[in-house]
Amino acid sequence: AKPALPDFKDCVDATQPNDTPINCCPPVAAKIEDYVPSTTTVRTRMAAQSVTVDSDYYRKYSAAIQKMKNLSPADPRNFRQQANVHCAYCDGGYTQKGNSKLLYEIHNSWLFFPWHRWYVYFFEKICQNLIDDDTFVLPFWNWDAPGGMQIPPMYNSVVTSPLYDCLRNPDHLPPSVINLDWSNGDVTVDPEVQMKHNLAIMYTQMITQSKTPTDFFGNPYRAGDNITTLDGAGQIEQTPHNHVHAWTGTIVDTSNPIDMGALYSAARDPIFFAHHANVDRLWTIWLNQLKGNNFTDPDWLNAYFIFYNEKAKPVRVRIQDCLDTTKLGYTYEDVPILWLDAST
Numbered sequence: 262a263k264p265a266l267p268d269f270k271d272c273v274d275a276t277q278p279n280d281t282p283i284n285c286c287p288p289v290a291a292k293i294e295d296y297v298p299s300t301t302t303v304r305t306r307m308a309a310q311s312v313t314v315d316s317d318y319y320r321k322y323s324a325a326i327q328k329m330k331n332l333s334p335a336d337p338r339n340f341r342q343q344a345n346v347h348c349a350y351c352d353g354g355y356t357q358k359g360n361s362k363l364l365y366e367i368h369n370s371w372l373f374f375p376w377h378r379w380y381v382y383f384f385e386k387i388c389q390n391l392i393d394d395d396t397f398v399l400p401f402w403n404w405d406a407p408g409g410m411q412i413p414p415m416y417n418s419v420v421t422s423p424l425y426d427c428l429r430n431p432d433h434l435p436p437s438v439i440n441l442d443w444s445n446g447d448v449t450v451d452p453e454v455q456m457k458h459n460l461a462i463m464y465t466q467m468i469t470q471s472k473t474p475t476d477f478f479g480n481p482y483r484a485g486d487n488i489t490t491l492d493g494a495g496q497i498e499q500t501p502h503n504h505v506h507a508w509t510g511t512i513v514d515t516s517n518p519i520d521m522g523a524l525y526s527a528a529r530d531p532i533f534f535a536h537h538a539n540v541d542r543l544w545t546i547w548l549n550q551l552k553g554n555n556f557t558d559p560d561w562l563n564a565y566f567i568f569y570n571e572k573a574k575p576v577r578v579r580i581q582d583c584l585d586t587t588k589l590g591y592t593y594e595d596v597p598i599l600w601l602d603a604s605t
């Protein structure tokens with residue numbers, strides 16, 4: 262078998278949930294170079310709830326996002342272009358290289374964790390570059406800990422903040438406590454009860470249900486596979502990942518959720534990148550604390566993705582080169598993990 266690969270040269274309109282086509286394609290890439298990260302400096306991504314809006318960190322972060330928003334719309338590092346990267350990779354923008362009749366998609370399979378790791382990595386690099394500060398790293402939305410089970414303050418400060426998004430569910434703004442398996446129509450319960458419920462979900466998803474790499478990462482997805490019938494999302498992708506999206510995004514009507522609530526628009530909300538930093542952190546916890554294993558299958562290791570880097574140059578990156586976050590230059594703050602013994 263061969264890895265499933267995107268046909269990057271051939272980007273077409275993606276499809277919104279209401280079937281309207283949307284052009285999410287990045288600028289055409291002339292020369293794509295291979296990229297393998299090499300760094301000796303490791304920075305610590307911090308829990309978002311610990312950041313105050315009068316901190317230097319908040320100022321740097323909002324300056325970076327504002328600059329990204331101010332770039333020319335044609336610049337692949339522009340904020341909307343960055344959001345469109347997610348849209349093109351998941352709503353029909355690409356077909357499979359060598360199988361132009363088959364959709365290429367980075368959700369619902371073993372591509373989910375590594376693709377999002379690389380995506381957040383380049384987004385972070387672009388932030389560093391725009392504020393000329395390579396010590397800057399993104400925060401993670403620590404929704405698996407009671408202190409992080411709300412929209413973190415820095416994303417909800419003032420409507421003029423570049424970290425604010427008005428397209429969030431108005432019923433779920435602070436102090437509303439997230440429900441990690443929220444579905445539309447769920448009723449609000451007592452915050453304490455909700456937090457305990459969330460810890461139990463984390464225990465189930467990370468420990469009880471994630472025994473093998475396939476449980477955790479999702480099913481293999483190779484060249485020639487039809488992603489629409491693969492039904493291959495891993496445990497964490499399904500819950501809490503998908504539910505955090507749905508809970509955060511606003512629902513205009515049930516068929517038309519926007520920003521965090523739909524794939525094509527999810528990354529238009531800056532909180533997306535903190536949400537995915539936390540998903541990414543769970544990968545490191547699964548390996549290091551829970552002794553899980555990465556796949557060793559070459560079709561996983563050799564699968565590649567293409568992104569525009571911080572210099573606005575297209576690069577090709579492989580899964581095998583993202584397995585150690587310290588080589589990518591970051592690690593995660595060691596916050597207490599209360600769900601480790603939250604069995605019910």
Ligand code: C2O
Nearest residue numbers: 347368502506527
């Ligand atoms: Cu690409 Cu959180 O989805």
